[in-house]
Each structure stands twice: as structure tokens, then as C-alpha cells.
Amino acid sequence: MLLFSQSLRRHNVSIPVTRLLGHSRRSISASTALLFSLSSSSRSRRPPDDKRPIVITGPSGSGKSTLINKLFKDHPSTFGFSVSHTTRGPRTGEQDGVAYHFVSKEKMQQLIDDRQFLEHAIFSENHYGTSKKAVEDVNASGKVCILDIDLQGVQSVRKAGLPARYVFVRPRSLGLLETRLRGRGTETEEAIQKRLERARAEWEYGLDPTHFDRVVVNDELDQAYEDLCDFIFEHQAQ
Known part of the structure; x- marks a missing residue:
């Protein structure tokens, strides 16, 4: 793991985005069409000097996926995508090697045993993970890595020793979060309660100022997006 981190620093590489949703695993292309109608940032921005990956997490319903998708829409040459297993x-x-690397359970377990993953999790009886090789394969693109992960994934990435910046996205209150979850109208009461239980744990984790470099309060989407960009591109507005 140390060698992997040293390699990143030595070559000044940046790592494209990878979708690491321990409980959701939604496709980037599945975000709503609404985000594409949002106004673009009023400032022109050049790629950030800080090429470390950016780990973005937050409770389900916080709006982090919408923010990330807008980031890709507005800055397609700055942020990219790496393929998970x-x-x-x-x-x-879905094409193998494009949407995912589709592998057998035996192959997946072998990769896990060989410690080839930065992060892996089980969702709906299927295993998902992002390997170090998948990240390294796209280093030459020069794009910045954004990891959209749950709390378990954040802790795994920290343990992996990957040099990164950490962002926590949340609404103003847990009550507003519950309203958003119920407003989706796509889940049972049992599923909503499970998400809320997880959200409370993530919320408590996010209250510790030592866990994140920036907390983005997503009450108004355009302002939250501007706050996120201000952090990512820090002092580079033109």
C-alpha cells in the first residue's frame, strides 16, 4: 500500500472518479435531468493544482450524487471515471470493462485476498470494489479522482493509505433528509428506516471536524455546488 501511495506522489498523478456506493451503486448516468438545467458556475476555472483524489460522502438523500454529476458535466476534461469490479x-x-469489470465470485475473492482493492463492499448479495490497478490504469489521463462512497468506504480508503481530500455533504437537518427520502416515493417504510438509521451514524461521523477537510451544507443546490467547487479549485478562479 505504501508503494502505491509513493507512486502517486512520485508521478504527480491524478485519479479519475470511481463510483463506490456501498449501499446504492447507482450509475452516474442515472442522475436526474434536472441537474443539467442548473446554471454553470459563473467563474472560469482551470484544473486544480492539488491532484489528490477527492472523497465525497454523505447520507443517502444529501444530494451528493447530483453535485458530482454536475461537476462532471461542467468540467469533463478535469474529472474522469474508473471502472469498478x-x-x-x-x-x-452494459459492456465488460466499460460499465464494470464483471468477474466471478471466485475471482473477486482472490483479488480481495491479494489486497488488490482500495475499497469493496457487498450490496444485494453482490460484491463491488475498486482495485488499485483500475485506478492506476487511468492515472495517465491527468484527471482528478472523485470517489463517491459511503461511510464504510471512507474508512476503508483511509486505511488503504490513499492520499486524498475528504468532503462531507449533508442537508441542513436530519428532518429535511427524511423529507427528501420520503419524497422519492420509491422505497418501503422498512427501507426508509434503514436508510435513516445509516444516515444518523454518518451524520454523527461527519460532526467530527477531524474527519473531513470540508463540509458542504446542501440546502440550495447551486450554492452547495459553488461551495464544493470553491474547495476543489481553491483560489484558482480566473
Whole structure:
């Protein structure tokens, strides 16, 4: 792991985005069309000088995925995508090596045993993970890595020794978070309660100022996006 971190620093590489949702695993392309109607940042920004990966986490319903998708829309040459591994079968239209690296459970376990993953988790009886090799394969792109992960993933990435910046996205209150979750109208009461239980734990973790470099309060989407960009591009507005 140390050698991996040293390699990142020695070559001044940046790492494209990887979707690491321990409980969701949604595709980036699945975000709502609403985000594309949002106004772009009023300031022109050059790529950040700080090339460390940016780990973004927050409770389900915090809006972090919408913020990340807008970041990709507005800065396609700055942020990229790396391909995760999964043991689930491909869905219609998904290509191996593009949507995911589709592997057997035996292969996945071998990679885990060999400590090839920065982060891995089980969701709906399928295993998901992002390997160090997948990250290294896209280093030459010169793009900055954004990892959208849950609390378990954040802790795993920290233990892996990956040099990164950490951002916590949350709404103003847990009550507002519950309103957003119920407003989706897509889940049972049992599923909502499970998400709220997880959200409370993530919320408590996010209150510790030593855990994150920036906390973004997402009450108004455009302002939250501007706050996120201010952190990522720090003092580089033109």
C-alpha cells in the first residue's frame, strides 16, 4: 500500500472518479435531468493544482450524487471515471470493462485476498470494489479522482493509505433528509428506516471536524455546488 501511495506522489498523478456506493451503486448516468438545467458556475476555472483524489460522502438523500454529476458535466476534461469490479451479471447494454469489470465470485475473492482493492463492499448479495490497478490504469489521463462512497468506504480508503481530500455533504437537518427520502416515493417504510438509521451514524461521523477537510451544507443546490467547487479549485478562479 505504501508503494502505491509513493507512486502517486512520485508521478504527480491524478485519479479519475470511481463510483463506490456501498449501499446504492447507482450509475452516474442515472442522475436526474434536472441537474443539467442548473446554471454553470459563473467563474472560469482551470484544473486544480492539488491532484489528490477527492472523497465525497454523505447520507443517502444529501444530494451528493447530483453535485458530482454536475461537476462532471461542467468540467469533463478535469474529472474522469474508473471502472469498478462486480460479481453481478451485466445488464442490458452494459459492456465488460466499460460499465464494470464483471468477474466471478471466485475471482473477486482472490483479488480481495491479494489486497488488490482500495475499497469493496457487498450490496444485494453482490460484491463491488475498486482495485488499485483500475485506478492506476487511468492515472495517465491527468484527471482528478472523485470517489463517491459511503461511510464504510471512507474508512476503508483511509486505511488503504490513499492520499486524498475528504468532503462531507449533508442537508441542513436530519428532518429535511427524511423529507427528501420520503419524497422519492420509491422505497418501503422498512427501507426508509434503514436508510435513516445509516444516515444518523454518518451524520454523527461527519460532526467530527477531524474527519473531513470540508463540509458542504446542501440546502440550495447551486450554492452547495459553488461551495464544493470553491474547495476543489481553491483560489484558482480566473
